[in-house]
Every structure is written in structure tokens, then in C-alpha cells.
Amino acid sequence: MLDIKYIREHAEEVKKNCENRGIKVDVDRLLELDEKRRAKISEVEQLRSARNQGSKGKPSDEEITKMREVGDDITRLEKELETIEADYLKSLKAVPNLTHPDAPIGGEADYKVLETVGKVPEFKFKPKDHEELMLALDVIDFERGTKTSGAKFYFTKNDLVLLNHALIQYGVDVLRKHDFVIMETPDLVKNEILSGVGFAPRGPESNTYATEEGDLSLIATAEITLGGYHAREVLDLSKGPLKYAGISHCFRKEAGTYGKASKGLYRVHQFTKLEMFVYCKPEESEALHQELLKIEKEIVDGLELSYQVIDTASRDLGAPAYRKFDIEAWMVMNNGYGEITSTSNCTDYQARRLNIRYRSENGETSFVHTLNGTAVVNSRFPIAIFENFQQKDGSIKIPKVLQKYMGGIKEIKLKK
Numbered sequence: 001m002l003d004i005k006y007i008r009e010h011a012e013e014v015k016k017n018c019e020n021r022g023i024k025v026d027v028d029r030l031l032e033l034d035e036k037r038r039a040k041i042s043e044v045e046q047l048r049s050a051r052n053q054g055s056k057g058k059p060s061d062e063e064i065t066k067m068r069e070v071g072d073d074i075t076r077l078e079k080e081l082e083t084i085e086a087d088y089l090k091s092l093k094a095v096p097n098l099t100h101p102d103a104p105i106g107g108e109a110d111y112k113v114l115e116t117v118g119k120v121p122e123f124k125f126k127p128k129d130h131e132e133l134m135l136a137l138d139v140i141d142f143e144r145g146t147k148t149s150g151a152k153f154y155f156t157k158n159d160l161v162l163l164n165h166a167l168i169q170y171g172v173d174v175l176r177k178h179d180f181v182i183m184e185t186p187d188l189v190k191n192e193i194l195s196g197v198g199f200a201p202r203g204p205e206s207n208t209y210a211t212e213e214g215d216l217s218l219i220a221t222a223e224i225t226l227g228g229y230h231a232r233e234v235l236d237l238s239k240g241p242l243k244y245a246g247i248s249h250c251f252r253k254e255a256g257t258y259g260k261a262s263k264g265l266y267r268v269h270q271f272t273k274l275e276m277f278v279y280c281k282p283e284e285s286e287a288l289h290q291e292l293l294k295i296e297k298e299i300v301d302g303l304e305l306s307y308q309v310i311d312t313a314s315r316d317l318g319a320p321a322y323r324k325f326d327i328e329a330w331m332v333m334n335n336g337y338g339e340i341t342s343t344s345n346c347t348d349y350q351a352r353r354l355n356i357r358y359r360s361e362n363g364e365t366s367f368v369h370t371l372n373g374t375a376v377v378n379s380r381f382p383i384a385i386f387e388n389f390q391q392k393d394g395s396i397k398i399p400k401v402l403q404k405y406m407g408g409i410k411e412i413k414l415k416k
Contacts, residue, residue, distance in 0.1 A: 001093050001352050004034055014095065020105050021096050022315040030091040037088050040081045047074050093195075097349040099314050100323035110313040111326075117297070118306030120330050121388050128394070129333040130386040131264030134160065136394050137414050142264075152254065152262075152269045159412040163385070163398070164272065164378040166405035168247060171274040171376035174299050178291075180245040180276065185225035187249050188216045193228030196354040198320035198346070207253050222246030223372040226277035231354040234365055241280035241288060245375060248273060263333050264383065271379040278371040281358060282348065285369035289345040292373035293325045296341045299375060302401040305384050306330040308337050320346040329384035340380040343373030 007014050011027055018025045047070050099105075104112045121127075134140040139160035145153040156164060172182055191201035191210070194217050200206040201217050209218040219225055226246045235242065254267045265271075276295070280288055293309070300307055312324040321344035328337035348367040351357070357365040389397040395413040403410055 001349060002095050002097070003348075003352070004092060007031070007092075007095065008034070014098075017099055018096060020099060020314045021317060021319075022107070023094070023096050023319065025094045025096075026091070027095070030088070030095070033084060033088040033091055037081065037084050040077060040084060044074060044077050044081060047077070093353065096317075096319040097322050097347060099317065100345075102311070103317070103323050104311060104313045106313040107315045108313065111310040111316070112313075113308050114311055114325070115309040117301070117308070118304070118330075120306050123390075125392045127332045127387065127390060129263065129331075130383045131333075133386045133390055133394060133396065134264070134382075137396070137412055139412065140265075150269070152267070154265070154268065158415060159406075159409065160382065162406045162409065163382060163402065163412070166402045167376045167378060167381050168272065168274055169405045170302070170402055171299055172245070172247075174295065174302070175245045175274070175276065175375055178243070178295055180243045183222075183226070183244055183246045185219070185222045185246040185248045187219055187251070189219050189224050189228060191215050191217055193231060193354070194219075194224055196231065197224045197227040197350055198318070198353070199224060209251050209253065218251035219248060220252045221250050221273060221372075222248040222275035223277060226275065227350055227370060227372075228354065229277075230279060230356050233356060235279055235356065235358045235368060237279070237281055237358045237368070238361075241278050241284060244277045246275050246277065248275070250377075265379045266333065266338065266383060268379055271377060273377040274375040276343075276371075276373040276375050279351075279356065279358075279368045280371070282366070282369050285345050285347060285371060288371055289323065289325075289343065292343040292371055293327075296327055296343060296373055296375070300327055300329065300341070303381070303385065303399045304401075305388055307340070312342075318344070320344070320349045322347045322349070329380070330388065331383060332387040332390075333383070338380070338383070340377065340384055341374035344371065346370045346372070 007027065008031060011031060015027045018027065050070055104110050139156065139158050141155040141157060145155050176182065194201045194208065199208055199220060201208065201210055208220050211217065225248065226244050229244065249270060250273050251270050254269060276292055278288055278292070307327050307329045310326045310328060312326055317324050324342055324344040326339045327341040329340045331338045347369050350370045351367040356368050358368050359365050385399065386396050391397065395411050397411050398406060398409060
């Protein structure tokens with residue numbers, strides 16, 4: 001969340017930013033609640049001070065009666081403050097992060113293409129989309145996934161299982177070279193952490209699955225668990241940023257996203273992902289955002305995919321992100337590009353909600369900046385590989401960088 005002091009001093013800028021991001025927030029109402037909250041806190045503190053002064057020495061009966069009345073007033077005011085505080089925090093948490101001045105303003109289609117890499121494949125035959133290819137090669141089963149778990153669930157089989165594991169191990173090896181601590185994270189998270197990272201635990205806007213019992217939800221990305229890893233801590237960043245990479249299952253409702261753009265594996269309810277997450281000092285986050293993008297490009301370049309890098313427009317950022325870059329690989333199913341990775345600089349937005357600070361050289365504490373980025377995701381990456389490296393006979397060439405992780409398999413073809 002944003003610093004309330006900043007909102008007070010830059011109210012019109014915050015209102016314009018909310019408008020640019022397509023988020024309806026009553027900033028004037030928030031400031032009104034903030035003023036009431038501060039006034040009520042002042043009243044409570046004054047009464048507590050008066051009660052403390054009256055408790056010194058032996059009080060008279062009249063003073064005892066007066067102090068009881070003061071105590072009753074304090075109790076009443078604290079209840080009023082509790083109600084105001086709840087409304088205030090709800091309003092404050094609804095305010096999105098600020099937006100990088102270079103980020104394009106607009107909706108999903110208003111992104112800016114920063115770079116295009118590689119040559120779009122040219123086929124001497126009519127290419128097929130990944131779903132048709134995978135079904136023909138008997139490496140996926142959507143029908144039985146639907147039978148056992150519901151629509152948009154699936155079973156992976158045979159060489160697609162090997163490819164998925166190869167992709168994760170390839171990503172892990174790249175990230176180890178860049179000094180990331182590799183983790184496997186829980187698939188369940190407390191709702192306070194989910195909310196702190198910037199995801200809605202419940203309600204129509206939620207994209208996550210909540211459990212019926214307890215205060216837990218299934219995670220949509222390891223960003224959530226890695227973001228909560230240092231909640232309510234003061235970090236030592238004197239030796240540099242803390243860089244983590246988490247392997248997890250990811251669960252998403254993806255409500256209202258069915259259609260051509262969600263064909264096959266493009267939007268599914270469960271997948272495995274290797275996610276990068278960084279905690280750093282504020283002055284380091286811009287450079288680290290570029291570093292995460294560079295690592296994502298290194299991974300995709302190694303797979304020899306054609307792609308474009310986009311600067312995401314304001315209304316497509318998501319509340320925590322200050323700026324977001326996506327890598328979109330060329331896909332047959334889109335007859336164009338489709339997102340396979342993203343990386344976001346969330347500045348101190350998540351850290352304020354989760355109370356994550358670092359101690360500076362002078363001993364003072366300040367909120368850290370947090371960043372996240374996709375290293376490998378086992379839904380979108382196989383789409384790109386199958387659709388880009390398909391052969392006329394329906395077989396799929398395996399990118400050279402992955403072959404060693406697949407026991408030397410160079411192509412996926414139908415088992416006889």
C-alpha cells in the first residue's frame with residue numbers, strides 16, 4: 001500500500017493514477033477517514049495522559065470517580081477508533097501502487113513493444129496449435145482431467161512430463177548461476193499473507209481458491225509465499241539484495257477467460273512454475289528489474305524462441321506493480337504473440353502491507369522494495385515449444401539446451 005503521508009501531500013496525483021489504472025477508489029473518503037482516525041487517536045492519548053497523571057499519589061474518592069469516567073471515555077473512544085481504523089485500512093489497501101512515468105497509459109492493448117527477438121518460424125505445411133499436436137502425440141489428456149477435476153484441468157503424459165521437468169531443471173541451473181536461493185514453497189498460504197502480497201483472498205475479484213475450513217488459500221504463484229517469507233522482519237541487506245527462486249504448483253480460477261485466447265494450456269486452473277523474487281533497497285529496484293528481465297530473456301533465448309518484450313500498460317498492471325515487463329513468445333494459436341513470462345517492480349507496496357523493513361547503516365529502518373519474475377512456467381512454455389518446433393509429421397523437436405535433461409531425447413514423437 002502507499003504511504004498515507006504521500007497520499008495526503010499528493011492527493012490529486014493519486015486520484016489521477018487511480019484513474020489511469022482503471023481502479024475506483026474514493027481518495028477523498030480515505031483522507032476524511034484518516035483525519036477522523038488521527039483526531040480520535042489524539043483524544044485517546046490525551047485521556048490516557050490525564051489518567052496516568054491522576055494515578056500518581058493517593059487519589060481522593062472524587063479523583064477515583066473521575067478516573068473511572070475517564071476510563072469509560074477511553075473504552076468508548078477505542079471502540080469508535082476500531083471501527084474507523086477498519087474502514088480506513090480497507091480504503092488505504094484499495095489504492096494501487098504508483099505507476100512508473102515511462103509505463104504506457106491505457107488498457108490491455110496499449111502496451112509498448114520494447115524489443116522483438118528472433119525470426120517467426122515459417123512452415124511449408126499448415127501448422128497446428130499445441131492442443132492438436134499434444135493430443136495426437138498422446139502427451140496430454142484434457143477429457144479425463146475434466147472427468148476427475150473439472151474443466152481446464154488435465155493430465156500430462158509420456159514425454160511432456162519429461163519436458164516439464166527438463167524446463168524446471170534448466171531454469172534452476174540458470175538461476176543458480178545468478179546466485180538465487182532455490183526453494184520449494186508451500187502450496188497453501190495464510191490469507192493475511194495473500195492479502196499482504198496484493199491478492200484478494202475472497203470475493204468476486206479473487207482469482208484464488210480459498211479452503212472451506214481455516215484461514216488458508218491455494219497459491220496462484222510462488223510470489224505469494226516468497227513475498228510472505230520475510231513478513232514482519234527487519235532484513236540485513238548490507239551484503240546485497242536477497243534473491244529467491246520458488247518452485248510451486250499454482251492454482252487459479254481464471255473465471256471468465258474461456259475462448260480462443262484460453263485454448264488448451266494457455267489458461268488452466270493448475271500448473272507448475274519457477275518464480276523469482278527479490279528483496280532490495282529502494283535505490284536498487286530499478287536496476288534489479290532490468291536484471292530480472294535480462295534473466296528471463298536468457299532463459300527464452302536458450303530455448304531459441306521468437307519473442308517480443310512489452311512494457312505493460314497502466315490498466316493491465318495489477319495493484320502492486322509499479323512497472324511490468326512481459327515476454328511474449330510467437331504462437332500458432334494466436335497467429336501472433338502470447339505471454340510466457342512477466343516481471344514486476346512492486347517498490348515498497350507489498351513491504352508496507354507485510355511490514356518488511358531493512359536496517360540502514362545509520363541504524364534506521366525503512367521498507368524494502370520487492371520484485372518478482374517468471375523464470376519458467378509449465379503451461380505457456382510447452383505451448384511455445386510445441387507450436388514453434390513442430391514438424392510436418394507432427395513430431396516436435398526438443399530445443400538443444402533441454403536435451404541433456406531429457407536423457408538425450410531430441411524429439412517428441414508418437415510412441416508405437
